[in-house]
Amino acid sequence: MAAGRTDQEAVFALMDRLGTLIFTRDMAVIDELWSGAGFRLLGSELPEDARSREELAVFFAHLFAAPARYRWEWGERTVEHLGDLLWVCAKGDLIVSLPEQVRRKPYRAVCIFERRGGRWLWRLFSGSEPVVPGA
Structure with missing residues (x-):
């Protein structure tokens, strides 16, 4: 962690x-992302589940082969802290950039980090695209 x-x-x-x-x-x-055994990535679609470095490689190779590019704009991020664990509950937008258009979708994430050797490491990324009522 920087001074x-x-x-x-x-x-x-x-x-x-x-x-x-x-x-x-x-x-x-x-x-x-990879921080060793116990790490998990869970996305909003069923096949988006990675528990190993190899599964992360397969997940991102598939994601990066698609024409869309993704990023987030977080409107709200709350932090809770307990010892060497810290978790963030985030709400915002998933920005989907396609060659012909850019779309915004609601997005939520829960991210858990563990402090090791003075650094925060990823332990969980769990994201979802909540359904908008009436949509």
Whole structure:
């Protein structure tokens, strides 16, 4: 953790970096997320479930092969902290950039981080696209 940087700022920076890596289709996203046994990624679609480094590689290869690029704009992020664990509940928009248009969809995420060696590491990313009532 950088001097003077709060835990909240550190994990928000990790979340923002994740969005940048995904938008730019950078496979470094695997190194960014992977923190060892016990890590989990759960997306909003059934096949979006990764528990290993290899499963993350398959997930991102599939995601990056699609014509759309994805990123988030978070409107609300709340943080809770207990010892070496910190979790963020986030609400905002998923920005889907296609060659012919850009769409915004509501998005929610729960992210859990663990502090190890003075650094915050990803332990869980769970995202969902909530259904808009009446849609």
